[in-house]
Amino acid sequence: MNFDLTRQQEMLRDTVRQFADSELAPRALELDERGEFPFDIVKRTGEMGLIGIMTPKEYGGTEMGHLARMVAIEEISRVYPPLGFFFQTCHLGHYSIQNWGTEEQKTKYLPSLCKGEKIICDAITEASGGSDPTTTQTTAQLDGNEFVINGRKVYITLAGVADLACILAKTDDKFNTILVEKGTPGFEIVRRENIAGFRTMPVNELAFTNCRVPKTNLIGQEGRGLGIGLTTISVIGRTGVAGIGLGIARGCYEAALKFAKERKLYGKPITELQAIQFALVDINVDIEAAKWVSYYAAWQIDQGKDLRAIGPDIARAKLVSCELANRVAPKAVQIMGAYGVSEEYHIVRRLKDALQLFPAAGTQEIMKATIGRSIMA
Structure with a gap:
């Protein structure tokens, strides 16, 4: 291998x-x-x-x-x-x-x-929750050759700058994935949420009121929208979160290591203190472990493995990398002391971003439920 x-x-x-x-x-x-x-x-x-x-x-x-x-x-x-x-x-x-x-x-x-000339957002989450998209209340009723869309989407990242929205809506008792272009009558971008992390990525509500789009905007076959949405969240959303978690952890680790090598206490760099060494070793080992869990998930997708079969591996990648980022950032603060909570050292900024990973592409509990089903089968 x-x-x-x-x-x-x-x-x-x-x-x-x-x-x-x-x-x-x-x-x-x-x-x-x-x-x-x-x-x-x-x-x-x-x-x-x-x-x-x-x-x-x-x-x-x-x-x-x-x-x-x-x-x-x-x-x-x-x-x-x-x-x-x-x-x-x-x-x-x-x-x-x-x-x-x-x-x-x-x-x-x-x-x-x-x-990068146009931007697209993916709109699945509603006020009823994002973990169970079967509770979707947004409707898309067929009227001739058009879908008439009514409903609201919440916590949609990039909605405020997107030229195109890819939404999940219910048609009778089935689900469809439909493209809606910015400026379509009845399609409104509502208030922006005040989010702790990822400050430059707008998160908004979307409102649809008798919004008409041509039937040709349907993605995939009629009634297959739920499968499209869930597969995409797993393959793209969770692997993306895994990559971000790895990056945040590495950024914090590199900053803490550099600081520890330069910071002197008792007349010597604090890297010579065993407590600091052990903290850095713990971070280093955790990053290496999470990296290979995450890379393996992405590699399997490239190899054309059955996406349903590797779903638990993808969930593991999201689970461990998200936990990693939120474990490493506070450790970096502890290593750096008061400097760690100074904005100019960028650790607190990364910590706020790391917190955003918990709900992204499915909560940690959803990841555990996905893995649990596979090991109990």
Whole structure:
């Protein structure tokens, strides 16, 4: 079994790391303080081929695969996690279109999405909860060749800047996945939520009032929307969160290690104190363990493994990486003392972002339930 990344994947890691260090790091605090969506940075990642990293070349992507995507998200999130969350979120819509969309939908939407010229959001969660999408109340009733959509979606990341929404709605007793373009009459972007982390990624409510869209906006077969949504959340949402968790943990670890090597106490660097050494070792081991659990999940997707069969492996990746990020960030604060809670050392910023990972793409309890079903079968 070969655990090495390919030459292409290693080059990708180096390129993204350089981009993150040179273009994201100097602006990280400023971006969070302003809380405005970084259109210029997103456009830059489109030019680099990162947004279309999973998309076939014929539709404007670079077709590097899911493991490459995780590596890119990890490297970005090591420095600026909100941008990693952008990839995690926008790729939900990309994946739905490229795997279940019509040829017309693929050619119409994917090239501009890959370039960062257009942005898509995925709208499943409602006030009744996100863990059980079968409780969806938003309806899409057929009227001739149009769907008439009514309902509300909540906590939708990127909704405030999206040009296109990929929504889950109920038609009679079945579910459909439907594309709704910004500006469609009856489609309204409502208030922005005040979220602790990922400050530059807008989270909004969406409202649909007799919103009419052509039947050709349906993704996949009629009545198959729930399967499309759940598969996409697993394959894209959970692996994306795993990559972000790894990146946050590595960013905190690297900052704490650098600080510990430079900080002197009792006339010597605090890295010579066994308590500090043990804390850093614990973090290092945890990161390595979570990395391989996460990489394995993404690698299996690239290998074409049955997505239902590897669902528990994907859940493990999300579970361990989310816990990792929220365990490492406080440890980094403890190693750095008062400096750890200073904004200029970027640990607290990362901790707030890490907290956002708990509900993303399914709660930790949902991950455990998914794994539990597989081991009890």
